[in-house]
Amino acid sequence: MIETIQAHYEILTIPFVAAFIGWFTNRVAIEMMFRPVRFIGFRPWLGWQGIIPAGAVALAAKATDLITSRLIDVQGLFVGFDAQAFAARLSPELDRIADTIVRDIAEKHMPQMWEALGSDMREQVRQGVRAEIEQVAAGLLSDFAANIETIFNIRRVVIGTAQRDRALIAELFRRVGHKEFRFIEISGAWFGFLFGIPQMFLWAVWPAWWTLPLAGFLVGYATNWLALKLIFEPAEPRRIGPWVVQGLFHKRQHEVAAAFAQFVAERILTADNIVDMVMSDEGGTRLRALVAKRIDALADQWEAHPLAAMLEPSQRAALRADIQKRVGDDLAQPGGLLHSFAGQAVDVQGELFSRMSALDALSFEGTLRPAFQQDEWKLIIAGGALGLLAGWLQVVYIFEDMLREVVQR
Numbered sequence: 001m002i003e004t005i006q007a008h009y010e011i012l013t014i015p016f017v018a019a020f021i022g023w024f025t026n027r028v029a030i031e032m033m034f035r036p037v038r039f040i041g042f043r044p045w046l047g048w049q050g051i052i053p054a055g056a057v058a059l060a061a062k063a064t065d066l067i068t069s070r071l072i073d074v075q076g077l078f079v080g081f082d083a084q085a086f087a088a089r090l091s092p093e094l095d096r097i098a099d100t101i102v103r104d105i106a107e108k109h110m111p112q113m114w115e116a117l118g119s120d121m122r123e124q125v126r127q128g129v130r131a132e133i134e135q136v137a138a139g140l141l142s143d144f145a146a147n148i149e150t151i152f153n154i155r156r157v158v159i160g161t162a163q164r165d166r167a168l169i170a171e172l173f174r175r176v177g178h179k180e181f182r183f184i185e186i187s188g189a190w191f192g193f194l195f196g197i198p199q200m201f202l203w204a205v206w207p208a209w210w211t212l213p214l215a216g217f218l219v220g221y222a223t224n225w226l227a228l229k230l231i232f233e234p235a236e237p238r239r240i241g242p243w244v245v246q247g248l249f250h251k252r253q254h255e256v257a258a259a260f261a262q263f264v265a266e267r268i269l270t271a272d273n274i275v276d277m278v279m280s281d282e283g284g285t286r287l288r289a290l291v292a293k294r295i296d297a298l299a300d301q302w303e304a305h306p307l308a309a310m311l312e313p314s315q316r317a318a319l320r321a322d323i324q325k326r327v328g329d330d331l332a333q334p335g336g337l338l339h340s341f342a343g344q345a346v347d348v349q350g351e352l353f354s355r356m357s358a359l360d361a362l363s364f365e366g367t368l369r370p371a372f373q374q375d376e377w378k379l380i381i382a383g384g385a386l387g388l389l390a391g392w393l394q395v396v397y398i399f400e401d402m403l404r405e406v407v408q409r
Contacts, residue, residue: 011204014212014394015196018219021390022192025220025383026184026227032382034174037167051378056169060162062370063172064155067264070363071355075149077346083142087134090340094137098130101326132301136294136327137337143290144341151283152274160277161268168267176260177368180249184227191223213391220387224380232369235361253364254357260367261352271343275332278342287338291331295324 034050041047052059068074087094102125117125144151162169174181199215230248237246249256278284299320331338356364 011200014200014203015193017390017394018196018199018215019189019193021216021219021387022188022190022195022223023185024188024390025386026188026223028386029224029379029383030181030184032379034170037170050170052170052173053166056162056166057159059173059370060158060169061155062366064158066363066366067158067352068154070359071352072154072348074152074154077348077351078145078148081142081145081345083138083145086141086341086345087138089344090137090337093335093337093340094134095130097327097330098126098133100330101133101323102126102129132298136298139294140291140337141341141345143294144287144338145345147286147290151278151287153277153281153283154269156281157273157277158268161273172260172263172267173368175263176256177249179252180231180368183231183248184224187227187230188223191226192219195219195222209395212395213388216387216389216391216394217384218387220390221380221384224383228376228380232365235365247365249368250361250364253359256364256367257353257356257359260356261349264352265349269348271339272334274342275339278338279332287331291327292324295327296320299323 032048032050033052035053036048036050037053039047039049039054102122106125195215195218199211199219202215203211232247232249234245235247235250237244239245278287330336333339356367
């Protein structure tokens with residue numbers, strides 16, 4: 001065997017080629033999870049779409065199940081919510097609404113009376129409107145909080161986001177599991193090298209052409225399989241002799257929780273996404289009904305004002321309709337009342353992090369494992385197939401001369 005190795009020094013390359021096979025197949029497997037975002041090829045059988053983009057909606061649904069069942073109690077988020085204090089924080093926005101109502105509506109419905117008022121009286125009216133608008137805002141915010149479960153549907157937000165942007169869900173899983181994916185890649189090289197050592201000695205004593213492709217398949221298959229096992233198992237710390245072992249993903253629970261919470265809060269459960277969802281389904285209908293009720297009460301107060309009492313009934317109805325429209329149009333605008341409420345009322349990121357950090361091992365595993373489990377077998381088989389191809393190329397381009405010598409003997 002030593003003579004064979006000395007005569008064919010290229011045998012020494014086998015562990016290194018096996019390391020490359022292990023690294024390359026794992027690297028390709030990772031990319032197959034995320035790319036391409038859209039299907040390339042001819043459906044249904046000839047072509048490929050990244051596993052996570054292909055299953056983005058289903059993965060988003062699983063993530064939503066975890067969020068709604070274990071991480072966020074939507075109604076509980078608003079226990080103790082101080083609508084009055086929150087409304088006071090929106091002072092610039094309320095000033096703008098009051099100025100708009102006074103300028104546009106007063107000048108439109110009662111221009112002569114408005115001009116007849118002195119500047120001091122106009123400012124007094126404006127301040128009165130501003131105070132009443134803040135009270136209406138506080139009432140609306142209180143209504144939003146009390147009716148949040150009938151207005152806001154987390155599942156629709158998350159799944160709707162996944163349907164619009166599959167790449168975003170892929171980015172979530174890549175961000176949360178970036179260290180695990182890196183481990184898969186690097187471990188492929190180490191495992192491949194270790195598997196290549198016995199393969200090298202076997203080839204030295206028995207250089208059958210089919211052993212390298214077979215070994216390549218086993219290396220590609222086994223490195224992917226082992227890497228996935230080491231990421232998630234064991235879920236709980238387990239002592240083996242002097243060592244305590246635990247799945248790599250589970251060791252990083254607090255780190256993963258921070259990354260998951262930040263991404264979901266900043267990219268998925270955003271004010272824009274929440275407002276778009278609320279205003280486009282039945283939640284928007286309920287929301288508008290709450291707004292109409294509060295504005296009607298405000299309009300009733302304003303109609304009792306001496307200035308409004310001088311208007312014709314038809315003008316009062318038009319005034320009421322204008323106020324409804326002004327506030328309704330402003331509601332969902334960036335920086336508007338609903339937008340501010342959705343983005344600032346509660347600390348979604350903090351709530352997600354604290355609850356996710358405290359999850360049991362099985363529930364925590366559910367944040368990343370579904371991305372692998374859905375088509376895990378495809379990744380493992382793909383690794384084996386690429387390893388088989390690499391082993392065959394190794395035979396053809398590196399050991400062709402050695403095989404010719406064996407055949408001639």
